[in-house]
Amino acid sequence: MAEEYDICINGGGPIGSTLACLLAQSGMRILLLERHAFTTTLQPALDGRAYALAEGVRPLLEEAGIWAHLPAPPQPIQHIHVLDGQGRYPAVSPLSVTNGLTFTPDDAPENRHFGWMVEAPNLLASIGRTISHYETLDVRAPETGKFTFSPHHASIALTSGERVRAKLVIAADGRGSTLRQQVKIGLTRIPYHKHALVAVLAHEHPHDGAALENFLPQGPFARLPLPATTQHPHRSAIVWTDTAERIHHFSHLPDNAFARHVRHRLGQENLGTLTPIGKRWTYPLASQYAHRYIATRLLLIGDAAHGLHPVAGQGMNLGFRDVRTLSSLLKEAFLQGDDFGDTAFLEKYQRHTRPGNLLMLAGCDVMERLFSNQNLLLSASRRLGLKALQRMPHLRRYFVQKAMGL
Numbered sequence: 543m544a545e546e547y548d549i550c551i552n553g554g555g556p557i558g559s560t561l562a563c564l565l566a567q568s569g570m571r572i573l574l575l576e577r578h579a580f581t582t583t584l585q586p587a588l589d590g591r592a593y594a595l596a597e598g599v600r601p602l603l604e605e606a607g608i609w610a611h612l613p614a615p616p617q618p619i620q621h622i623h624v625l626d627g628q629g630r631y632p633a634v635s636p637l638s639v640t641n642g643l644t645f646t647p648d649d650a651p652e653n654r655h656f657g658w659m660v661e662a663p664n665l666l667a668s669i670g671r672t673i674s675h676y677e678t679l680d681v682r683a684p685e686t687g688k689f690t691f692s693p694h695h696a697s698i699a700l701t702s703g704e705r706v707r708a709k710l711v712i713a714a715d716g717r718g719s720t721l722r723q724q725v726k727i728g729l730t731r732i733p734y735h736k737h738a739l740v741a742v743l744a745h746e747h748p749h750d751g752a753a754l755e756n757f758l759p760q761g762p763f764a765r766l767p768l769p770a771t772t773q774h775p776h777r778s779a780i781v782w783t784d785t786a787e788r789i790h791h792f793s794h795l796p797d798n799a800f801a802r803h804v805r806h807r808l809g810q811e812n813l814g815t816l817t818p819i820g821k822r823w824t825y826p827l828a829s830q831y832a833h834r835y836i837a838t839r840l841l842l843i844g845d846a847a848h849g850l851h852p853v854a855g856q857g858m859n860l861g862f863r864d865v866r867t868l869s870s871l872l873k874e875a876f877l878q879g880d881d882f883g884d885t886a887f888l889e890k891y892q893r894h895t896r897p898g899n900l901l902m903l904a905g906c907d908v909m910e911r912l913f914s915n916q917n918l919l920l921s922a923s924r925r926l927g928l929k930a931l932q933r934m935p936h937l938r939r940y941f942v943q944k945a946m947g948l
């Protein structure tokens with residue numbers, strides 16, 4: 543007899559792993575398959591990204607047990623400066639801007655932080671430390687499976703030779719999801735013909751928890767505050783978007799020339815001497831969305847379902863929104879003894895997630911296009927919009943609350 547699981551989650555990235563931990567807490571029998579080995583220590587060579595996670599995501603990671611296992615404390619985001627750079631790299635001080643919009647702690651409800659910066663190696667190590675804690679969570683890594691779907695269950699042949707069954711399979715296997723391709727769910731891809739360069743810089747002066755987003759005609763440039771390390775008391779990550787050719791050029795510059803280009807893009811933000819540390823990473827940029835989130839005994843979640851432009855740092859946050867919705871629907875169905883692999887359940891999940899996700903994807907796409915457009919009328923309207931928002935605290939707080947995922 544093949545071993546029976548309630549759910550098989552394919553892909554142990556941040557989204558699949560968090561969901562697995564949450565579901566295992568309710569006693570469901572979960573099989574988590576990940577093609578790479580998990581790590582419990584900081585491995586900076588794995589991924590250079592630093593994620594801006596919305597404040598609303600913290601309780602979810604706390605509930606999953608992942609927040610408490612982070613090897614290094616995350617950095618709170620306390621101020622956000624948004625600039626319409628227009629190539630002139632305008633002046634900015636750490637706490638106020640003259641040509642844009644500033645969000646201060648007063649804009650956040652109940653004095654909470656806007657969000658948290660968590661570096662990818664920190665999150666991955668924490669996931670590795672957490673997933674071994676749940677009795678009903680069976681983790682296989684490195685491992686992949688061959689899936690066969692029938693109306694009553696899914697069969698999975700593991701590369702180890704073992705055969706297992708599950709009532710439902712969840713594809714959390716990222717943008718290139720093999721499961722999405724196997725069941726022929728269509729995908730629309732919006733290329734930007736741009737790349738993002740991600741790097742970390744040490745600086746002389748503190749960032750005071752302030753993040754900067756400078757919308758330049760070539761693409762957005764973000765500086766995001768990172769927590770101190772024993773070696774570097776003041777650090778920031780940058781996410782720098784430009785054409786593939788220019789990003790290739792910048793990523794190969796010597797440190798001093800690289801730091802000079804970064805300083806221009808920070809305007810007069812006074813961080814003192816900038817010293818690039820570690821590797822420079824590049825990522826091609828595209829948005830994409832799956833035409834359906836569901837198929838027989840299968841559903842898509844996270845980047846397998848939707849991939850966003852990182853302009854507003856919302857990709858993983860949106861995946862965590864899927865996790866919150868799906869885990870509560872699944873726990874309810876499990877308690878009531880319902881079949882959570884049947885069409886009615888799958889359609890319910892799709893109804894609860896897909897429309898809002900498409901709206902967010904479209905919002906990020908419009909933001910990227912609006913701010914990189916140099917049409918005079920558009921740029922004048924943009925500046926007016928930012929100025930108006932700066933003068934309207936109620937509207938500002940409304941936007942903040944939405945972005946914080948509260």
Ligand SMILES: Cc1cc2nc3c(=O)[nH]c(=O)nc-3n(C[C@H](O)[C@H](O)[C@H](O)COP(=O)(O)OP(=O)(O)OC[C@H]3O[C@@H](n4cnc5c(N)ncnc54)[C@H](O)[C@@H]3O)c2cc1C
Binds near residue numbers: 593
């Ligand atoms: C430059 C950049 C900056 C970003 N910044 C932010 C940010 O600040 N905030 C934010 O919210 N988002 C950000 N994002 C988006 C974020 O990185 C993604 O949304 C997030 O990583 C998606 O998580 P996931 O778990 O769905 O997919 P992934 O992280 O891609 O994980 C998928 C997992 O599935 C595994 N897998 C794949 N295929 C198989 C298979 N066949 N069998 C078994 N396992 C498999 C992979 O090994 C991987 O571990 C950024 C993206 C980029 C490119």
